[in-house]
Amino acid sequence: MTDAAARRTYSYLGPAGTFTEAALAQVPEAWGQEWRPVRNVGEALADVVEARSDAAMIAIENSVDGGVSTAQDALATMPGLRIVGEYLVPVEFVLVARPGTRLEDVSLVAAHPVAYAQCLQWLTATLPAHAHVPASSNVASAMGLLDGTSDADAAIAPPGILDHHELELLASDIGDNPNAVTRFVLVSRTVAAPPPTGADKTSLIAELPDDHPGALLEMLEQFATRGINLSLLASRPIGDELGRYRFVIDADGHIENERMADALLGLRRFSPKVVFLGSYPRADRAVVHYPERYSDDVFVEARDWLRGLVSGEPED
Template identity: 85%
Template sequence: MSTDATGIPTRRTYSYLGPAGTFTEAALGQVPEARDQIWRPVRNVAEALTDVVEGRSDAAMIAIENSIDGGVSTAQDALATMPGLRIVGEYLVPVNFVLVARPGVRLEDVSLIAAHPVAYAQCLQWLSAHLPEHAHLPAASNVASAVGIVDGVSDADAAISPPGILEHYDLELLASGIGDNANAVTRFVLVARTVAPPAPTGADKTSLIAELPDDHPGALLELLEQFSTRGINLSLIESRPIGDALGRYRFVIDADGHIQDERMADALLGLRRFSPKVIFLGSYPRADRAIVHYPERYSDDVFVEARDWLRGLISGEPEA
């Protein structure tokens, strides 16, 4: 823990999509160093990251990818356009939903359900089976749907929310586990101001964003070859429009490995020579702690030996 000028310990501040009870709060709860610190609820991803850039928070927890819907475009676009940020960790949160209502309401009383559109889509099969005549009232967030019921400002009879909502509000649990995919997971990342990456663990991931130099046949293949020719697996690649012209895209990439790995460093050098803009978002431990495996011909020793061989040729050393 850091200290102020008088030596008194100071608490760190973490921004997260609030209010209390969200999946983002559950992700922040997985960060050991965030416990007993200040948690600052915000309204959106841009606000959370702006807190970090402007120094109001030491780090922000944001959702970056969902196993059902893919990448979170608002987070990807914010990381692409806000300089001075670095991902320092990732966390996985199972996405389970509950149906809640004011105390005394029964399931058979429900006809209007408040829900964030994404949550509603992920529970549609359950709703069609158990409440086939219901209507949907869109909500701004998974927690706002329930808060509106508590505050009496919503006309809904019930709300779809994360299970954590029951720890913060007096609500009746009508049904649990109503999501259509029991294996749904959201990936969150902890974002801080730019710092040196943590030391490699052998179970690491590197995130970056790259643009193509121009639109020509094989341009994307050339970008991908920077990784494939060095034995690096990509666990995520998604395109996002740059916004300056139709048909111009940036690519959000997650690559298995750490920037201090020789193969990853070599790939990033190749990518830098190829792409007009590369944004390094960070190298950090994988949430699942799965060890990254690669062919022996791409080990660090092979890259080091190749560089030593080249230096020897340049210096005129006799070949063994």
Template identity: 75%
Template sequence: MSETYSYLGPSGTFTEAALAQVPEAQGKEWHSVNNVGEALDDVVSGRSVAAMIAIENSIEGGVSATQDALANIPGLRIVGEYLVRVQFVLVARPGTTLDEVRVVNAHPVAYAQTRKWLDSHVPAHGHIPSTSNVAAALSLFENDLADAAVAPPQIVQHHALEVLAENISDNANAVTRFVLVSRGAAVPPATGADKTSIIAELPDDRSGALLELLEQFSTRGVNLSLLQSRPIGDALGRYRFVIDADGHITDERVADALLGVRRFSPKIIFLGSYPRADRSPVEYVPRYDNDVFIEARDWLRALVSGEPEA
């Protein structure tokens, strides 16, 4: 049976572009789904070996639907991360010119990221919200309610659309971070350029609780590249925190920090340790090197066993 990878479709999405970066997925079957829940259900049920999902955007922040799904679906592991530059084009049916555009189809997030350009180049335009970036473009073939659509550049590789304008994003540096999620498996070995993701709950709603959580990392010299709160949903003031820590679970400083969080948090979900998308080596202060932690444990063990001090 062929291995299958799920992604948010249809063809032409940024998610598909992220999946195209996965060497193991090349030549395998790709299954287009409608939302994050469906993609992860494919993984849990075994229909797919892994799913590519968006987890963070440099403009909008964390993707709450993905974070909440990872918090509530057990047995999932992040096995890799991939970055896709988010650029948009304005497309239309063949024969349409820019000065003819009066109404634009766009996903609300895409519209927010191109609003300044649209206001400048298509004054007094109307906006019709769409369910996805690709759906915005495909709706041009389904009805004539809109004259153009904001869509990913790769859309023209799959559909007969005409590009009216390129690079219409208001922020040229916008990037979306995607993660490849699989079922629980052995953690890949450390590379020196890794990231560890967890979700942790606070024990109670009180002054200093969040500080105590963060101290588990700061006192071990572990940098956090993401810290985002999400409501647990059972009561006001109850939050879980999505955390990305620089380093691998087998790094002594990271392992010790996770042990501290485990003692502190009533619930901690380990999402995985995996190579960073930018392959940039993790930097840390030398006093938090693996050898320092190992030497300290050996020193304590010697004291307990009664060995004479050197």
């Protein structure tokens, strides 16, 4: 097999210089492989399903704006996908311009509306008389300066744009929240989960069986009664009628943990539809702690005890 034939392809939201590209750069096995820029999350995941790519990097959650609804909905409705890893990228912004531009020359700033909102305090303090022209993406705001399609004097963009294009850096770290971070996930076709590390996360999407008092509590009890912490619980409309929602869930632990497996069995019995998105190492590598009564040994012993009762073995 030639090197070209062995190369893997990774789809990501392009063009070069995006936060998604920065997330993909954190994947060692993607280094030196084919990176395929796409225009949206749906296209990235379709690349995987239709075998144009081996995996896709997509944004799933932002610490400021919450869950990325387009990604959550796509994962809920496109079969044959599995999350195999997660990566965190700090949300940092720079102000860039055409070469030779000075900060005092700036009066019109191009920016994606979300980026503009996250830099508004800095802009108000530094460029109080500025005006804003919306851009379709963080990278498009800067590209418009170079290709002449934008009348803006400067653009708000990710720092990675400077690695690919000749632009004047007018200011760095202009975001108003220094702790802002975006969580990305690497999605492949359905595969077995990587082995548990002790610092794992399991992602699911589940629907409630019907709309009745306590239905959500019953779903959450599948995890609470087994000592499993939920790091994410978000609702998304199913879309077939008003009042019908699916829930996006991130649970601490791995499907090979006895407590997680038991919770998934309970959830499967309760919910009319459960989509298992994957068990994978946490990006922060934080070890999952739980009370001893929820250890694997306790679940195994309880199952052996029940088997003994069924088979008529004498109890100790």
